[in-house]
Amino acid sequence: MDKIIGIDIGGTKIAIGRADINGNLEESVRFPTNVSRGYKVIVEEIIERTAELIKGQSVRAIGIGCGGPLDSKRGRILSPPNLPGWDDVPLVEDIKSVFKVPVYLENDANAAALGEFHFGAGKDVSNMVYMTLSTGIGGGIILNNKLIHGVRDSGGEVGHQTILPDGPLCNCGNRGCLEALSSGTGIAKIFREKLASGRSSIVSQWVNRPEEISAKIIADAAKMGDSLAKEVWDSAIYYLGIGVANIVTIVSPEMVVLGGSLTKYGDELFIKVREIVRKRARLVPTDEIKIVPAKLGDDVGILGAVAVGLLGDDR
Ligand SMILES: [Zn+2]
Known part of the structure; x- marks a missing residue:
């Protein structure tokens, strides 16, 4: 159980990556969000792409960074302006029910902060x-x-x-x-x-x-x-x-x-x-x-989500 999946959801693109517990990114994918498809179709693609990254790997947890407002404790997204139609949707539950590992959610800026704190400039x-x-x-x-x-x-x-x-x-x-x-x-x-x-x-x-x-x-x-x-x-x-x-x-x-x-x-x-x-x-x-x-540059979104998954409730 030594790998973490990080999912970074934005209004224009989604990035998903697999990293080890030291934040070394092993594999990642990026694809357009295409918000007009609606929540259900987008989550289906997230699940499909995540499954490809998990295949044959021993994954400990999944972390998600997403634009707010959201409720990190209940794992729900609460109508962010850049994700129209995501009105009180149970994102964490929808992903957890497929992969059967702990899934944690954080607002994207907070996730990025955790990424820099854990793997980047703020390590010490x-x-x-x-x-x-x-x-x-x-x-x-x-x-x-x-x-x-x-x-x-x-x-x-x-x-x-x-x-x-x-x-x-x-x-x-x-x-x-x-x-x-x-x-x-x-x-x-x-x-x-x-x-x-x-x-x-x-x-x-x-x-x-x-x-x-x-x-x-x-x-x-x-x-x-x-x-x-x-x-x-x-x-x-x-x-x-x-x-x-x-x-x-x-x-x-x-x-x-x-x-x-x-x-x-x-x-x-x-x-x-x-x-x-x-x-x-x-x-x-x-x-x-x-x-x-x-320090994390363009990977801050994915590695922030990885930090959310790695730290879990201890963040
Ligand atoms: Zn303002």
């Missing part, structure tokens, strides 16, 4: 905060080796702390969330609005339509010295720094791990965030708190 610490910066901003908080689940699995939503009380509207309905200011989607939206209000930028020459403007393009233009891109990018990183400083002030973790596509645009992000944290988290010995890049 007991208190860690993980943040993923991509189209949105998610995260997970681990204290004394345990994930903070909060009431109905709503803990650790680091992207939805208010940074600017009257700031831009967030997908969650609040104004001025960190996610609305510093996520890839938020940065691109703020930039497009400034362009529409008459500001000029080299980016206008790089794209045919404003919808093509991404955080990556803005980061590239900022590096070249484009003043609008630099203004928007720098303020996004400034707000990110404040968000991280708030978390550091409250939690004082040994380590903050930052992952996701936005962290790939250069070390400068880490240098600036560390500087802001030093300046703003005044009651915390910030030189003892490491702010570091994630």
Whole structure:
């Protein structure tokens, strides 16, 4: 019983992998979710692909990471916006009844946090905060080796702390969330609005339509010295720094791990965030708190789910 299956379910793709107990990924598959097929058909494909990975192997448990809201204790998915029709569906029971091994469920950002904690950057610490910066901003908080689940699995939503009380509207309905200011989607939206209000930028020459403007393009233009891109990018990183400083002030973790596509645009992000944290988290010995890049890269989804399966109820 030395293998773990990790299933990472997203709105656009699903990834399933088999790993040993040290998080070495042995085999994996990825396929489009194709949400319009509906819950039943998608779960059938998940079961089919999982069976192929389990064949001839001795599997101890299955871990699942999935977009929330969900109920990890009851193993049910509760109508996530990116999985239409998954309304109070018994995902854990549906998979457990086929494979007869323990199956555990966790929200995807919390699963990724457990992955980095167990197999990645946080391997040697007991208190860690993980943040993923991509189209949105998610995260997970681990204290004394345990994930903070909060009431109905709503803990650790680091992207939805208010940074600017009257700031831009967030997908969650609040104004001025960190996610609305510093996520890839938020940065691109703020930039497009400034362009529409008459500001000029080299980016206008790089794209045919404003919808093509991404955080990556803005980061590239900022590096070249484009003043609008630099203004928007720098303020996004400034707000990110404040968000991280708030978390550091409250939690004082040994380590903050930052992952996701936005962290790939250069070390400068880490240098600036560390500087802001030093300046703003005044009651915390910030030189003892490491702010570091994630280590698991594109495998964080699968390995996060593997960590959920491996740790089981002990997470
Ligand atoms: Zn929000």
